[in-house]
Amino acid sequence: MSYVVLPDALSSWPCPRQVSPYYKEVKAELDAWVHSTKILDEKAQKAFDKCDFALLASLCYPRLDREQLRVAGGLIMLFFVFDEYTDKVDSEGVEKYVNMVVDALEHPGVALPEGLPCDLREFTRQFWLRAVSVAPLASQNRFKKTFIEYIKAVTFEAQDRHDNNIRSIDNYLQLRRLTAGGFPALFPLDLAVDISDEVMQHPSLSALNGLFAESLVLLNDVYSYNIEQASGHHAHNLVTVVMHELNIPIQDALEWIRCYHVECLKRFVTLKDTLPSWGSAVDQNVQRYVEGIAQEIRGVDTWCFESQRYFGTNGRQVQHTRVVALLPKVGADVATPMMVSEVVATAQQVVD
Template sequence: MHRRHQIMLDTAMTFYLPDTLARWPWPRTISPHFGKVDAASAAWFLQFKALQPKSQKAFDRGRFGLLAALAFPRASEEHFLAACNLMRLLFFIDEYTDVSDAAAAREVADIAVDALKNPHKARPEGEIVIGELVRKFWAETIESASAASQRHFIKQFADYIYMVITEAADRDAGICRTIEDYLAVRRGTVATRPSFMPLELPLEIPDEVYFHPVVTKLIDYISELIIIDNDIASYNREQSTGDENHNLITAVMHQFNCDVGSAMAWAAGYHDEIEGKFINGLKAVPSWGPVIDKQLHEYLDGIANWVQANYSWGFESERYHGTRGSEIQRTRIVPLLPREKPNPEVHKDGVIVASIDM
């Protein structure tokens, strides 16, 4: 285990939440457009009537506009609106597919990708709401998107949503993967690459730069840091609802036959290792000339800021710690939630009609 983060549980009913970003060089920042634009984005999402009122209230507690504000603090007002809408779209897909079997997840993926590739084509009558959500989002976003950002987003979104099928198949079979196998799947299902898209909207990063092995590796490192922080934050909620198998902490506990506190310490130590690899990897980025280098630096700085954004949002929203986020951030002590009786979402006519557990 990694000694720097090895802290014993206070009791069998609590665990210690490691401070993984104590040495991360990117500080918390927030968009000046947050209040006004987030309200517009919330109204945009409501027009689709994707959720019943009770579910919508629970969904809103996730404060997905806040995540966008923390992740894209320097975006223009127009691009920040696209970022807010994207966060709501991706988290809605996440909620929808989290209770889908593999066949239903494939249907969602096929519909969403078709809508993305045909943003000006009307969706079929009676289709689930995700089709129109994706179509409308992309039709509006591409009005101010660079050609490169459009190409990259379509690929990265498709890669993400088709990997969700694998997660659903694992859930159907009750599979808990090894750490290595889990991370291979999770790099896709965490949806970081499509989430980074608003950073690219004003940029024209050529494919040979964006897909260069050094750049790809840096993006992978950032994705892993976000995975670790997300899975640390979400473990308590997921273990309480019986949905913890697609989580790094569970994979570590199974592989090393250890308790949750030791698994948290291992994950935090792994976070330290990946941090170092990213910082050192920045020194190996090739030069493509001043114009491209400036754009690439802006993009890499933006994805590095995403790590801090995701971490801060985990405490400032109610998605993982309810109303106790600030207290838990201060004390680092998390009360272990009791196991709940299964209460799955119900999909009916493209609407989630059960309440969303937060």
């Protein structure tokens, strides 16, 4: 059996693990909501529950108030429901779902006719109605822009999947920064501050946002690779891209990604420590926002091991040892991004 050692680019990251005090009560509300919509079939819902997306929100945004955390958790659930729907279709199918989501964001007052089952548009609409009740207008507009960029970029991922296309490292990262959802994932932090577009668009702050989006790609692709290679969905993953372009084995590719990630985090710290001043009141909000980004990076990394999404019930052990056995191929029909726990269970049966 083949093994790999997962890199730990965050070994010196200054932010310790934190979890929101509202985790349990918000989790109960979010779980009740998503179950009530019946937006997922029984199998997908079972795998979805094992991921514990309320925990992800609570680890990434531990300083939000209760209602803000509820919105953050709803956003994360929307991300993964959208992934579940679009991962099964070609680029034309993705465009159909993109149009549904855009329509919900632009016209949240138009509800689904009574008696019809909840669809992706209605699920998005319900999330957005709650979000706009607590989000400043500038934050709303920034979110809609970045979220629409994200869902539209997924059409290119679908086309790559259809063509079995492996991009170059630079081209892949350019697209993946969008398809990973890093920019709209900053929206919950934007809820808790009042920062103008002028400040948010400053090159330094824009660069920090971009480095977060980059870090999210690097974390996600490293931890998801084993599941994706087992299910045959690994062409759109940085580990595969690096192996392919540099013609190196997997462990060397993981080390390349670790070094790249460490440099990204160094640039983040340098920018964070050299931000300009916009006046004491604005600076305080900017500091809270940037510290929130740093905590979100830690939260994503922590959740990957504390949920069952990537490593089943072995996450804490993997977090400690960093050693992972490469799973045997179980077939593309077994796995979608929402069903990774099913892949772990199926492949583990083969191993046993």
